[in-house]
Amino acid sequence: MKALIGKKIGMTMIYKEGVAVPVTVVKAGPCVVVQKKTVENDGYNAIQIGFEDVKEKHVNKPMQGHFKKAGVKPTRYLKEVRVDNVDEYEIGQVLDVSIFEEGEMVDVSGRTKGKGYQGTVKRWNFGGHDKTHGTKYPRHGSTGMHTYPGKVLKGTKMAGHMGNVNRTILNLEVVKVDKDNSLLVLKGALPGAKNSIVYVRSAVRGGK
Amino acid sequence: MDQLIRAVEMPYKKEWPKLAIGDHVKVLTAVIEGGKEREQLFEGYVIAMSGSAGGRTFTVRKISHNGIGVEKIFPFSCPTVKDIKVVGHGKVRRAKLYYIRNLKGKKARIKEKRETKK
DSSP: OOEEEEEEEEEEEEEETTEEEEEEEEEEOOEEEEEEEOHHHHSSOEEEEEEEEOOGGGSOHHHHHHHHHHTOOOEEEEEEEEOSOGGGOOTTOEEOGGGSOTTOEEEEEEEOOOOEEEOHHHHHOOOOOOSSTTOSOOSOOOOOOBTTBOSOOTTOOOSEEESOSEEEEEEEEEEEEETTTTEEEEESOOSSOTTOEEEEEEOSSSOO | OHHHHHHHHGGGOOOOOOOOTTOEEEEEEEEEETTEEEEEEEEEEEEEEEOOGGGOEEEEEEEOGGGOEEEEEEETTOTTEEEEEEEEOBOOSOSOOGGGGGOOGGGGOOOBOOOOOO
């Protein structure tokens, strides 16, 4: 699987054959291969990639050793990517946006914006109730039945904390690859705020 | 950060005459119909501008046949916008001329700004 760690830059629109396309700009990579995991050693095949260089003093001792072993500069973010064949990669190899092509489908994971404690209208798209005309409790309606089941079923939609969870958006089209600025231009919106870390991988389901 | 977004928008940027609210403009757009491309002219007043940078748009309002008001929103960077011509500048005091939607006939006109002679 092809994958990169990146930063969400923001949204804009570009034109394709006279039609406006809403796009998100992601500064993806360059990512460095820090570790290789093999079936013999670890039970599965994967590479560990790092993104965004940091000073060595900002990395704790165990991690310093980890980077030193690989002989690469310490990075702020690390992520494991499952691959079929580890031999295609070398430790210290730099992966950039050119691993993706225009027109390709990708999945993007990120942490959504935290919304705090939200009511059912915003959190679950409930209709809401009259605020006046004699209503006593203008909140959500019933949360369950009667003596049977005699409890509120698990997973019932109620008010609570919203956002600040990991989400993956499947099958986003790569509209453009800008190698000079190491940018990926993806069609549609991504989870998270500007400058938040996103993980871009080739589409695992469907896609082109 | 913004510069990176600008880098993506750059290829679509176009140079147009500076528009102001209340301007009388002629906008030439390409229309693709049945595989054929033809040009269409839309003439009216600029009643609003919104957005920023690559997403900036302007709204043109004209009075069509039988006094029906027609508005079109054009993105500045849209490739189908072929030409923007400023015919005259309007004398207006607002950034958004939405009030003009409620006016009819002679009242729905915008007074033209006379150029001061030097």
